[in-house]
């Protein structure tokens with residue numbers, strides 16, 4: 319450890335306490351991109367929000383963020399945006415918008431300390447919202463719920479609260495309550511301050527400071543709309559729907575805010591809520607369930623690996639969530655999977671056009687390690703005291719295709735590309751002796767993953783491919799003895815995934831059930847199900 323390191327280690331508790339590391343998650347179209355921009359605008363990270371966040375030309379969240387960065391000149395990595403707000407340091411970690419990339423979302427949720435769940439007021443809880451609530455529950459992540467688009471007609475606020483309570487099992491504890499029905503946005507009642515935050519129409523390129531007035535003034539100004547809001551707020555109080563920090567952190571309640579992201583309303587309250595209530599970077603559990611205190615020597619884990627982010631350099635970036643200690647660029651850490659040293663000379667925050675070198679990072683921060691081809695998603699890194707964080711689960715694939723090079727003379731590029739995409743966690747790769755090395759089987763949770771493979775293989779690895787769809791719908795983990803039995807059966811195939819797991823693929827759930835009936839000795843385990 320360098321002298322610099324020894325000196326700054328003392329700051330770890332303070333720096334960890336300042337961190338708020340979270341992700342915004344939602345069903346597509348609920349307003350995630352809009353809210354992200356609005357958050358940055360309010361944090362003064364940017365002075366002008368872009369006039370457009372349309373879908374045209376949108377290819378995914380990464381390019382969204384890159385485009386945003388280019389338009390606004392803000393500091394956006396492909397994985398996280400960091401900005402200061404009052405005394406806090408906010409790390410907003412990006413999640414993919416589409417359900418087909420749910421594996422990536424799950425990985426991101428393992429790297430954050432809280433989630434902001436965005437709900438479209440007129441749509442309520444949509445399928446992806448429900449799945450994401452479930453993942454947060456599994457991971458024990460505290461969730462702040464934000465009801466967005468309150469400027470549009472929609473359900474009543476009380477109905478939305480009932481829906482959250484009934485369908486997620488979380489007790490909603492609104493921090494603000496709308497004054498005026500959905501579509502008639504007048505402002506919100508701040509339930510803790512008991513005053514009124516007025517909605518002020520501004521252009522969507524400026525973040526106006528909040529306008530607050532007392533309850534007495536609001537009653538005169540807003541008339542019936544205020545009395546209704548105040549009565550409903552009392553009703554919530556009678557039902558014990560008030561914020562309770564311990565219950566929130568325990569995943570039993572979810573504080574709720576009402577906003578209109580596109581109008582920049584409610585966004586400052588969200589930032590204040592994050593700073594006040596969201597957990598800071600705290601001890602993380604290792605693979606055996608022991609907490610790694612933030613004051614231990616440096617440790618972190620890889621939650622995302624990405625290549626080809628800079629067309630000029632064939633780079634391979636591993637994004638690491640810092641869990642403990644101080645990260646200093648240039649330090650040599652241990653890669654826990656191999657036990658080998660790993661030099662962090664190229665630690666960077668990647669911006670669209672330029673890269674900023676990260677010299678130091680603290681618990682909660684996200685660091686991009688360039689030239690990190692040895693690192694895989696889920697790998698742990700540490701300095702000093704060894705630690706291994708829990709592995710990232712691989713989800714049960716539901717779509718299967720054989721992949722082959724279009725030009726068989728390019729088998730080297732083909733092999734390298736497929737291995738790389740496997741490494742990055744873009745797709746699961748399975749092989750069998752029967753099919754041979756030139757025809758691996760790819761397994762995906764969502765079919766859009768295949769599109770990414772096709773594009774990356776063509777453009778990044780210069781090895782155009784062709785796919786052949788396989789008629790399988792589900793996979794189960796199995797063992798060698800069962801594999802022998804299954805290999806003799808019809809409509810089932812056993813392959814070895816690159817992590818060594820034997821996977822049996824079945825054409826239909828009925829075929830699986832029939833085989834189990836005929837061969838009760840078969841060993842078949844469920845795999846983690848995708849969100």
Ligand code: G4P
Pocket residue numbers: 344345346347348349350351352353370371372373415466467468469470577578579580581
């Ligand atoms: P996403 O990232 O979650 O997919 O959502 P995104 O921000 O792209 O927002 C989806 C649509 O919802 C956008 O409209 C956006 O303008 C709109 N929107 C977001 N927040 C609000 C809000 O508070 N109120 C209202 N009324 N609309 C909101 P679009 O028509 O798809 O695109 P655009 O051309 O309007 O940007």
